[in-house]
Amino acid sequence: MKLEPIVGRYAHIEGQRIYFEEAGQGIPLLCLHTAGSDGRQYRAVLNDAQVTKNYRVIAFDMPWHGKSSPPAGWQNQDYRLTTGMYTDLIMGFARALALERPVVMGCSIGGRIVLDLALKHARDLRALIGLQSGAFVERYYDPSWLDHPEVHGGRACGAVAYGLMSPLSPETERWETVWHYMQGGPGVFTGDLYFYQVEGDIRGRIGEIDTSVCPLYLLTGEYDYSASPRDTEAVTARVKGAKFTVMKGLGHFPMSENPEAFLRYLRPVLDQIRSS
């Protein structure tokens, strides 16, 4: 039998029961999962001894996702993520766990919110890492079908996630990433996409990001068509000092679709953050 070093716990924060997993010690590295998925996406980072030697890696499940239940009364309302809710959740979680100037790394919706954090919370954070970051994504399909009684939401969400990955990523990891999507609750993926494709448009403000206060690293998989390398390039064109790398052969879920390849891009970034 092999026991992984990851430990999972529940934190009660402002009336919500938040599940999180952590491993390692040192600089706090808070990891944000993608829309409609959960913290399991970061399992390989949590299990990487080279990372956890110097970093306390923490991945929480947002409310409605993974093992974090929706708030009481969920049956009476639609879930719709907004910039304000998302920012409060991240900063509230960091405060509750007394994380001192954490590094925050987020993918997709998480890659978007790190740009917001760079604008509003730069002084509280040691560095930001955006995976598949873009300032906005126009809707190019109708997400209402992902939350429809006549379409199996898990199957539909899984099929959408499937396509966003690279055909070069290993089959086992790709299909596990799909499985996480298939386990999402009804309307949760679409609720996150409200932030991603409607409310969370920050194209007008990213020029104000000051990377001298908080360094910003951007890593984008070349096979992603939701937040494509071109979308991230558009961010770097306006954010002075942002460091951008295209991840060859990776797609929209680098940390879970091809963990080994992703870690080869992540470790040098974490080394740079540590030494600066």
Added chain:
Amino acid sequence: MIEALARLVNDDPAIVRWGRRMNETFMVEAGDTQYLLTVREGKIEKLEKGPFTQRSWAFAIRAKREAWEKFWQKTPAPGWHDLFALLRRGDVAFEGDQRVLMAYLQYVKLVLAAPRNA
């Protein structure tokens, strides 16, 4: 390429299982050429080549021939590797009953990508 679809799908139980509740006809268009695929419990029972004069289908997926050729490369380039990638770039159109398409989306994606393994 499309002509080989029925054999490629029907010989692959891993694809057939994703569509085993599907009993529908859908259209695939490559440039000016139309095809109707009739699916019976995940197998492609009939693959007919147009032109058609008066036929019904649940949904249609239309793209230029060159787009399908890029889509069917053994290792497609970024942006050409998925139906929704083509959708984002405006190189495919989904018409008809979107409910049926979205209900069987994973199967449809696997079916249309099958020529990559030919």
